[in-house]
Amino acid sequence: MNTIHRVLVVEDNPILLLDLCDQLIEFGYDPVPTSSAASAARLLDQSISALVTDIELGVGPDGLALARLAARALPGLPIVVVSGGVYPKPSDLAPNAVFVPKPYSVAHIAAALERNAHVEAA
Numbered sequence: 001m002n003t004i005h006r007v008l009v010v011e012d013n014p015i016l017l018l019d020l021c022d023q024l025i026e027f028g029y030d031p032v033p034t035s036s037a038a039s040a041a042r043l044l045d046q047s048i049s050a051l052v053t054d055i056e057l058g059v060g061p062d063g064l065a066l067a068r069l070a071a072r073a074l075p076g077l078p079i080v081v082v083s084g085g086v087y088p089k090p091s092d093l094a095p096n097a098v099f100v101p102k103p104y105s106v107a108h109i110a111a112a113l114e115r116n117a118h119v120e121a122a
Contacts, residue, residue, distance in 0.1 A: 003117050004078060006030045008070075010040045010053040010063060020052070023106035037061035037069075044073050050113050055083035067094035078116035080109055 007024055009031045011017040021031040032048065034040045038060050040053065051070050053063035061069075067079045071094035079094055084102030093099060098112045 004029065004050045004113050006032055006046070006048050007050045007052055007113070008032045008034070008040055008043055008046075008048045010034055010037065010051070010057065010066060012036065012054065012056070012058045016054075020106065020109075024052075024110070027106060027110045029110070037063065037066040040066055041069055044070055048074070048077070050078040050080070050117070052080045052082065052109060052113070055081060055086045055088065064088060064092055064094070067097045071095045071097065078113050080112045080116070082109070 007029045021033045024031045055063040079097035
């Protein structure tokens with residue numbers, strides 16, 4: 001059973017966003033989809049219990065900036081950062097953030113979220 005419920009999912013590719021959200025539902029999560037860091041920042045106060053964000057989000061702030069903002073706004077928030085083109089150094093990641101490279105399986109994302117949630121709760 002997962003300990004995380006509402007997951008803010010940020011991906012600028014609409015097909016990938018829909019696919020990831022559909023798969024997260026199958027894993028028992030309640031995804032809140034959006035396609036930009038700016039719109040995601042406005043959703044951070046919507047009872048979000050985790051964040052999954054792509055790094056490359058097109059125009060505007062990237063996913064790394066969003067992850068840092070989320071970590072400041074919601075300390076302890078489990079964060080998974082994904083990318084197929086950018087591979088950040090650990091020092092580039094926000095607190096409570098882990099990197100998962102694309103292509104990924106949703107099981108890998110779910111495991112990273114849950115592991116991160118349990119570390120924070122300990």
